[in-house]
Amino acid sequence: MLKISQISPPLALVTLFLTVVPCACLAQTISKTADGFDLPVAPPAGTGFYKSRGFRSGGHLGEDWVTDGGSAKGFRQPVHTIGNGIVVLARDIHVAWGNVVMIRHSWIENRQIHFADSLYAHLDRINVREGQQVGKGQQIGAIGTNHGMYPPHLHFEIHKDLGIGVNHAAGTRDLRSYWLPTEFVMARRHLAGGGRNVPTPVANFLLPTTEHPWNLGHFWHSPKKKSTHPKSSKSSLSHHSTSTAQKHTSSNTWKINHYSDP
Ligand SMILES: [Zn+2]
16 A cells, blocks of 8 residues: 555645545434433433543543542443434544544524534443434443553543544634533433434544544644654554554654543
8 A cells, every 4th residue: 555655745635635534425314303411421410420530621622531439440331322313433543532432413402403422432342333323321332441541431522513523623622612511411401302303414524544543643733733743653653553553652643643631
């Protein structure tokens, strides 16, 4: 296969575009409106879990949920969808994310249809597939460590901006692009107008390829910002195996992607 580093910059950009755009055949689909939302751990109210880290604009753009009495107890505990929706992402993104499930929800509020994405990261296991319809409370995965990178916890986000996916740089890093996760759920525990089929957009965020996830940092941050480590992103990591790349936690890969625990 042609290495990205072997082709000219314009062609490299085109190639990356081709590989990162998700399936266009799913540009729009039908989803069932939510009849309410529950917390993703121990639904409905998260009993036995607490938020070890909250949302901070410009910083941690979600919440971390762990079990009372130590996060180790939470390892492989079930993770549930907060509401009805369609799975728009269910795969191992590697880097700081690991196994990620993202679900697109629709709901009716003030007589209007609204959309949001809930995101669940670092999962030990994924129980759903992309394109699948899920119902509130259905198990979608299990709490994990992102392949041993973190103590067990669920990283949980809710996006207002449907273009973010796993690329925080695609949105404003504040409440214009995100909901406060717990507050969002608690304000919408029970909703009228649930269970209706509505047209729902699904193909409007970019995805890294699992083959070359480390190239995306390079891609995401240019042309706005030039990477300070272009060489290492291309030559030293492009063709390493996944497991090799994951060991490079202190390497330039992370600096390029600007990720700690997302
Ligand atoms: Zn987190």
